Amino acid sequence: MELSLSLGHVTSCSPQAIFKDPFRKGNNILVMCDCYTPAGEPIPTNKRHNAAKIFSNPEVSAEEPWYGIEQEYTLLQKDTNWPLGWPVGGFPGPQGPYYCGIGADKSFGRDIVDSHYKACLYAGINISGINGEVMPGQWEFQVGPSVGISAGDQVWVARYILERITEIAGVVVTFDPKPIPGDWNGAGAHTNYSTKSMRNDGGYEVIKAAIEKLKLRHKEHIAAYGEGNERRLTGKHETADINTFSWGVANRGASVRVGRETEQNGKGYFEDRRPASNMDPYVVTSMIAETTIIWKP
Template sequence: MAQILAPTTQWQMRITKNSMTPSLVTTKTWSSLLLKQKKSGNTKSLSKFRVYALKSENNTINRLENLLNLDITPYTDKIIAEYIWIGGSGIDLRSKSRTIPRPVEHPSELPKWNYDGSSTGQAPGEDSEVILYPQAIFKDPFRGGNNILVICDTYTPAGEPIPTNKRARAAEIFSNQKVINEVPWYGIEQEYTLMQTNVQWPLGWPVGGYPGPQGPYYCGVGADKSFGRDISDAHYKACLYAGINISGTNGEVMPGQWEYQVGPSVGIEAGDHIWCSRYLLEGDWNGAGCHTNYSTKSMREEGGFEVIKKAILNLSLRHKEHISAYGEGNERRLTGKHETASITTFSWGVANRGCSIRVGRATEKQGKGYLEDRRPASNMDPYVVTSLLAETTILWEPTLEAEALAAQKLSLKLLVKKGQMHLSNW
């Protein structure tokens, strides 16, 4: 029996005392039903009451749910566009709705809009208007029909990107002809942890305690190992409906922790798809990773393994720049333990998940493929990470002296993992 509870028990509907279920009120009698006030009640507080929504003969009386599920398509050409943008913290999402006269197929058909940036930490109160530029469209799995989700970035009224607009800089990098020619592909592994909201403790963990050690939870099945699968599955379907390029999902090594993968995506669309997927599964991303798989056209062609090695060399020389841009709280994750590299030391290896950069066995064997950057935190900005990878490996050229020194260091570096020592595969 669904309930809507108001502050007091001043008013109530009587049910049979000894009945296991309340007496039902049919839709025919609902409108004529008189709610009687208790004799001891205070007649001055008529606004305080309790309402029970009981089952009718056919279905639950729930007008709100019926309206939420109402398909307006047969009655109007108008649609609802949910404008979504990134707030002042750089990881919080904001949104508001707008009626559009008819369905659209491209963001250029949508009007620009504005919002109060002083309320999102993105503008001063005396000059608070921020302009939203529609950039990507997805189908809305919540409202259905022709309604859409609109990923936007943010500008001043003069047309300048505001400081928290990382998409604009990424778009510049991805519009460079050298980058376009390399057709950069990304596959992003977004990890997240489900929390029990009432106690702020991970789902599946005993409150205030710890579960058994890791081992049975990764890709685990069963009620004692797979906690929150219904949420993961619901999100999976919502992403597919929206048109997000989600490619899979799995339970992670910690109880209550999940991962989904988005890609392969080309260029700027990788960031658009990740941000929209986060909107569908809004939460706090700290404490897990967001491994980013990356390749260029040259890496995917014959002789690509040598191109990958050159890219890794460049990445080693800009390790600090990447770490500083790869998300908050990474120092608590990149400890050198639990299949992570140390945050202070760059490393790479084949099939080694304890490195900064991992190369797969298949890539080594075939002599072409992709690399995996295991450094980004789960709260990273995908616009920043994807564009920085392209910039460092395609556009940035180190000095010959720095390149030679880095090559020497990497070729001599010993990688130690799980008690086994082997040379870096340079």
């Protein structure tokens, strides 16, 4: 399939993943494509191409990398670009009661969130949960566990579906990692990750070795983990400082968090808490796999 771009160039779209269309239903489908120049080179925004090469590497495919991505986002009032439920030109009460909150004074936009969840289920996306976040008007959905390149496909299509649903509702969705300055939580895309070796007995030692590799490439990962992340990764509001790598068990203030259950079982997964909400899931998932499996310090 060929498309003409606004600059007059022609690009070829290559279908890669198919989902059921939750808007038109019936036999209609949504197709995730990646795009190439007439010479067959991936266009600059085609991050799937390189990710697919990493995931097809024999070392990576043998490890069957699993991902669970926690996609946060903020709903905004269309005419003011101010968070949904906030008084125009003003602020709500301090953070605290909004996280997983209920009630018209604490939860804003649940109809959108539930519609998105149902639409993703219909589409065949492996969406595994939703919750209200710490900042009012901010929400999260989780995709996974997904294997390899499918994690990126599913997150991108889930984002598309969310944009369509907010359009219908007359609400704006933003993936800005710090939409409101000050004493308010930012928005991230925490990425949970495991390999076959991590999930098997003795996996905790594999996890610790992988985290050490991530530490050594901290700057490279931060550079690829989303735009404006320096406004979010301040060391406050459940984040680590952007310039310092840290990890810990059950530590929400660390760059990488290991769950207590993983420590107790001696195997499992870990959570990279650094990615911003606007990160490219193809870039983040493949880079984690490349660093922890292929890269040799």
